[in-house]
Amino acid sequence: MLNLLAQLLKALNSESAPGQIALAVAFALWMALTPMWTVNNLLLFTLVLMLRVNLSAFFAALAGFSLLALAIDPISQRLGASLLQMTSLQDTWTALYQHGFWRVLQFNNTLMLGGSVIALLAFLPVSMLVRLLVVQYRARLLRWIQKLKIVQALKASKFYQWYQAAVE
């Protein structure tokens, strides 16, 4: 929990652009809503590593969204199943199924498809919302938060310093 909080504070208080944090949260949402150990998530993680998105924010959001996914999974699964069984989309799915690349991405898994669709639909709104929140936070709450004793204690801890050094 401390780890999560430290990551969040690190991200919010860093010099990172709000867009980097917003993109990290959106990618985290995508990764959290789909089955974890898949090629799809490996590619996503590779993308996260290669792009200058904020990693602290990414890991913090991934942990948070993974908890959220437990509640959303049944909806994702039903959505995926209904999409895969939709008559009008059968030709599309069948065409995708003929290519190994798409099958490796497991588009024909109900949870993968449903989770991906929800994550993609939410990608842009989440990015924009997070960006807005970060900007507002830095403008209005940053100074007040940094004065809090708990934050100062946290930032003074060895763990935070070690983590900061490691990430930077």
Place this chain on the structure above:
Amino acid sequence: MTKWIRWWGLLAVAAVVALIAAVVLLLAGPAVEKSIETLGTKINGALVEVDSVTVSINPLGLEIKGIAVTDRRHPMENAVEIGQARAQLELLPLLAGHIIIEDLALTEVAFDTERSVSGALPERQSSDNAVAEAAADEDAVTNQFSASVPSLEQVLERQSLATDKAGRELRQLVEQRKPEVEQRIAQLPDEQQLQQYEQQVNALINGKIESLEDFQRKKAQLDELKQQLRRDREAVVAVRDLIRDSRDELTARLQQLRAAPAQDLAMLKQQYSLDGQGAVNLSRLLWGDEVGQWGSEALYWYQRLQPYLQQGAELAKNRTAAEDSAAAAPEPVRISGQTVHFPTADPWPEFLVRQLSLTAQLPQGRLLLSGSDLTPEPALMPQPARLTLTTEGLPQVASVTADLVLDHRRTPGRDTLTLTVRGWQLSDWQLHSQLDLASAVIDADGLAVVADGRLTAQLDAQFNQAQFQGEADNRAGKEMLAVLAQIDQFNLDAAVAGTLADPELELGSDLDRRLQQAVGERLRQQQAELQQRFNRHLNQKISGYTDGLAGDIDFFNLQDEQLAATGEQLQQLAQQQLDDYVEQQRRRAEEKAQKKVDEKTDELKRKAEDKLKSLFN
């Protein structure tokens, strides 16, 4: 644009990929080796060992050396030993968790090789039991065939003859009913008891009644005695009923026994093909054991394979059921979703061997086996699994081709084996203790189909350049050998039908027809002799069962007559009546009054006579 790229991230990804590749190269080999040994041993029921496994990245594949599969029935032998197996895997399916082997090549294959140590499983409670079980399985399969090829003596010994059955039932009835009747008769009153009853009845009826109390006492005694007599009579009637029933049953069983030989004769005629054309089923006698053994061996291996064929259908069924019930099933902490499959020419089951090739150098020649689309999930495949066996360089056979199609894409599955043998040069095939097929060239075509648990198979073999050799110590045998010596070409047809658990073998050959023509008269004589033997045999059996039966029937008749007399006597005794006391007193008073009247009459008469005498004197 480049400000969005994190270069150290790119390096980190490359490092991770390299690390994974290194781990795969180092650890995958031993892991696969262990998996093959563990899973193989579990499936085979005896040890499966692997010398080494090497993993290659480009092309992605495995090289397995020294696979030894123990023969479950003979733990000191390997059923198969594979020197080298090369498997080329597809990367993309592997990333998705599917093992798709593009090409599997097995070389240096040998069968039935010796082992230095037993391959029986040590953890089994008793490996001997397992071996015995396997042997018993094999025997059971063998018996399915061999039981259908009986000899004359075997039929007489092993067949359940109707005569025997009826005879045993008859003897059983006599042995059961006779003691029962004797026991019941012993409980009935004997001669002495009857006399005693008679004396008691007479004493009560004829005795003088002194008073009303005396009458009532005697009447009560008589009533009691009568009740006893009635009970005894009822017991006599019951025993007579038992005797009558026994006699009726005895008659019915005797009739059954008399009718049984006809049934047995019909059965025996059928067994020995003596009916209709009077043919002798020579092909069955000559080749029945041999064809039966081939069939048994094929059936044994098919039954070993069958659970895995059914497993595929079960997997497909379970997958459909899981998909159907996905919404209703209880959900785990993190659900994993369901995989939906679409039509494709390139399916990815969990495990698939697209192409298999096997080369074995046997002492007799070279064996080539090729296979395609081998998977435990056939329902996903657009085409059935196929195995084709061919031979090269066999000195005695020009060519052998066996094509096995395992089609389990739908339920019920359908397995088809097509066999073609050309130019099989046969030598010294012992057909009978006194008959050899010294040489022949065989061309054979076979087709076997297993569908929904039912087996249908047909094998047509053409024997050319046939030469028979044999010895005969009787006239009939010599005649037959003379006929066979003139035959250089004949065919043999084998048909198997029925369920896998109970297949029935039928063999036919034009040899039968040709022999019939040649030695028809002799065969008819043999048939008549054989029928006479059967008849004698059955008559002897009937005599054995009916010996002493007349005495038993007489016993029942005699007992019935005696019981009839006893019953009659008891009935008469029971009908005796004791006069009413008042009536008796009235009768006595009447007798007394009558006596007085008579005395008075005599006196008046005497007086009148006296008066008349005095008047005339």
